[in-house]
Amino acid sequence: MTAHASDIPMTLDVACHLNVVVADASPESLEQALPALVDLGIHRVVLPPLDPAATDTRSMRDAFAHWEVSPITIAGQAPGADVSSDDADERAAGVDALRQALRLTAELGGDQMNGVPYGLFGSPGAPVPRQRVEEAARLVGQVADEAADLGIAMTFEVLNRYETSVVNTAAQAMRFAEASGSENLRIHLDTFHMAVEESDLEGAIRLALPRLSYLELGQSGRGALSGGAVDIPQIVRQALDDGYRGRFGVEAFSRTVLAEPVADMLAIWRAPYDDGIELMRDALRVIRSGWAASTAGRREIRLARGAMV
Structure with missing residues (x-):
């Protein structure tokens, strides 16, 4: 009997943002979401932003360990604690907030921290001066090195112009990463934001490859990956063929x-x-179609079929 491509296990490492499924990371929400995601083959979840001081890390870590799910945290900045501020005390408070998020990540057993560590999230109002961006990059780079010492990969997400003025494109992300002075600071691209800012999504991913550690797939309307303006299967296929x-x-x-x-x-x-x-479930079908069309995916499918003979 010939094995169909859909019968071959997909080898990509896929994470689900917890808010796709539930509203928060409460014990009740984790109890609802984690077993259902594991049934789909998902063993990695992105958590919503958490307050380290108000988080029951022990119970959350126990839940992740029980279901064999690895958490990815989100770090951010807030008014009064912002590495892009022109006030030295606010910059210092911003670094401290990132370090608190880093400690929370370690306590939860995570190996990756995403987020917007370079400034405030929301309507930017005005551009952040270049000097402040470069200082923010340096400070974020310091925390990325501390994260690496803990075995945690730190990424920063590239957002669209309506949510930040600091980093909107893959090219800007590469400049920010270089300005950080850290070899450990990694890039997080999101196709939802890229569809707003990039004229060539595949080319932008290719440009960021040396620093790219997290490629998030989001549709133009924030809904199912199978419906929208972004060709997700093509994005996955080309990213893999380019070496991601x-x-x-x-x-x-x-x-x-x-x-x-x-x-x-x-x-x-x-x-x-x-x-x-x-x-x-729909997202995994869409991602699988891109994987199966890629050179690496086709090779794995051929090898798996050969092993089944």
Whole structure:
């Protein structure tokens, strides 16, 4: 009997943002989400931003260990604690916030910390001066080196112009990473933001490859990967053919899943889906189609079929 490509296990490392499925990281939400994701073959989740002082790290770590799921945390900045500020005390507080998030990551047993560590998230209002961007990069680079010492990869996400003025494109991300002075600071690209800012998504991914560690797949409408303006299978196929071997992520948001304040903050006014597990099932089909069309995927499928003979 001939094995179909869909029967061959996909070898990509895929993470799911927890807010695709549930509104928060409470014990009840983890109990609902983790077993359902594991049933799909997902063993990595991106957590929403957490307050280190208010997080029950022991129970969360126990839940992740029980389900054999690895968490990815999100680090950020806030007014008064911002590495891009022109105030030295605020910059120092921003570095401290990143270090607290780093300690939380280690306590939860995670090996990756994503987020927006370089400045404030939200409507930027005005560009951050170049000197402040370069100082922010240097400070973020210091924390990235500390993360590496703990066995944690630190990435920074490239956002669209409506959410930051600091880093909007892959080219800017590469300049920021170089300005950090750290070989350990890695780039996180998201196709949702790239669809706003990049004229050539595949070329942007290729440009960032030397620093790219997390390629997040999000559709133009924040819903199912199979429907929207971004050709996700082609993105996956080309990234793999260009040599990308890092992690992939899936991100989608719906007003029926998110808590209302979070939905408001993210400008999620509609409900492009209601069932996050079904969305992830669809996402895995879409990602698999790109993997199966890539040179590496076709090779793995041929080898697996040969082993089944």
